[in-house]
């Protein structure tokens with residue numbers, strides 16, 4: 245269950261704003277798992293090329309796994325399975341706080357926003373794992389940037405929408421979104437030099453590519469999918 249506080253707090257006020265006693269603060273704590281159907285909706289993923297040492301950074305939780313699918317399911321379990329009912333909502337503001345290490349994110353909207361945000365942490369953690377691997381393979385100098393910012397993520401206010409052809413499927417889980425788009429790409433003629441080329445069917449795009457690998461690479465310009473992240477400062481690399 246989420247912990248509900250009505251006292252002042254300085255825990256998550258990185259921007260320096262004060263939480264007054266008129267605000268009710270809901271700290272989203274370790275909670276009951278999500279309903280089965282939500283977990284079932286996460287598509288299986290294979291990461292065969294990069295070994296992943298995925299660790300949860302939610303509060304004191306240090307759950308570890310090497311399997312992205314298991315990791316995503318685990319991370320989603322931290323979303324509070326509680327509905328917030330406000331009877332006297334006039335001057336009370338309710339916030340759901342992300343309790344991921346060094347993440348200042350919060351929402352005054354709904355648990356679904358926190359769930360989407362946590363999937364972004366899962367994806368970002370995967371990128372940082374690939375960053376660790378990449379660093380160990382090459383002579384990259386270690387990063388001197390502030391590690392305190394490593395888990396600050398861009399805001400993802402809406403579910404992601406697939407704009408491939410007439411698909412329009414929506415995703416709360418950014419990794420599932422990327423996997424889904426890769427499946428669209430894989431659903432084309434194989435070969436190094438496909439005759440006539442493979443067309444990109446993303447809305448408004450008329451690009452044509454020699455093969456599936458090149459199409460997938462191009463898709464990243466539509467989806468902003470990143471290759472890796474710096475494990476020290478969290479900065480993503482396109």
Ligand SMILES: [Zn+2]
Pocket residue numbers: 300301302305306307318319322
């Ligand atoms: Zn956890």
Ligand SMILES: [Zn+2]
Pocket residue numbers: 342343344347348349361365
């Ligand atoms: Zn967060």
Ligand SMILES: [Zn+2]
Pocket residue numbers: 406407408411412413424425428
């Ligand atoms: Zn689609």
Ligand SMILES: [Zn+2]
Pocket residue numbers: 444445446449450451462463466
């Ligand atoms: Zn395109």
Ligand SMILES: [Zn+2]
Pocket residue numbers: 387388389474475476477478479
């Ligand atoms: Zn860095």
